[in-house]
Amino acid sequence: MYAERPSRLAGAVVWTNTPSGAGPGRVLPDGCMDLLWNEGRLLVAGPDTRAYVTQGDPSSWAGVRFHPGTAPALLGVPAHELRDRRVDLADLRPAPEVRRLTARVNAAADPAGGLEEVALRWVSGAEPLDPLLRHLVAALDAGRPVAATADELGLGARQLHRRSLAAFGYGPKTLARVLRLQRALALARAGVPFADTAARTGFADQAHLARDVRELAGLPLRELLARTG
Structure with missing residues (x-):
């Protein structure tokens, strides 16, 4: 089941998805990048140019979908380097920081809210979108x-x-x-x-x-x- 709500971060959306059945999922291109939580791991979804089809057994996901163009400044990486990719956050940020953030999100009342707190902290120290x-x-x-x-x-x-x-x-x-x-x-x-x-x-x-x-x-x-x- 998919659900979303507006984030306290301007232009962003907080979402959760717990698939109810087997089979691949399909994420359509939308011009955005997402900070993701999946079964205790933190990842980043880059901008898609085509549908991203998920593989493997269904599992619980949560995410913050950033307004187009916002995420690269927060992650310190150009968006084109993540195009059509899903990568571990540890590939983009220092490992000790990622361990702290992962523990914080996993300890939150709900992972989506924990991700939102991480995003809000990042934005407070980043340059606004041009x-x-x-x-x-x-x-x-x-x-x-x-x-x-x-x-x-x-x-x-x-x-x-x-x-x-x-x-x-x-x-x-x-x-x-x-x-x-x-x-x-x-x-x-x-x-x-x-x-x-x-x-x-x-x-x-x-x-x-x-x-x-x-x-x-x-x-x-x-x-x-x-x-x-």
Whole structure:
């Protein structure tokens, strides 16, 4: 069973997931990075460019999903180095620190709350997200074209791509595509017909929507909704 709530950390989400049945799980790309707890271990989920399919026996997970672009400054690693990866936190932070954090999260009343406390401590000592990058996320999530957004920000294509790789793990066109997918899925889950969903979220047509869903999520749209609805 999956549940989430807004975090006390601006723009973040705290979530838990305890699968109720066997079989692989599917995590869809969303432009975000997560701090994870899984059966006593701390990990980091990098930004995904396609669906991440979990393997092995079902187990309990908790996480803090950071606003796009926020996590790299907290972890001290460019987002593109973690693209499509799940890594132990000890690979990114000093081992003694990770041992202390793991013990603190495991001793918390619930792991999700413990992770949130860790994230809040990190943010208190980190630089805030560059306002230009925050504007980029907001503009792309609103369906603004990448070229027009770059012009608004006064950034050249190469500079924007380089900064996007470090902050989001991929270039602005991929980020826009991932955010568009999430907007479309939200409408489709709410019962909006697929053709209307495509038109309202910037796809050329329903076939374009279907191709993007299959490529990014790994399943046809109708089957994806039936599994995650």
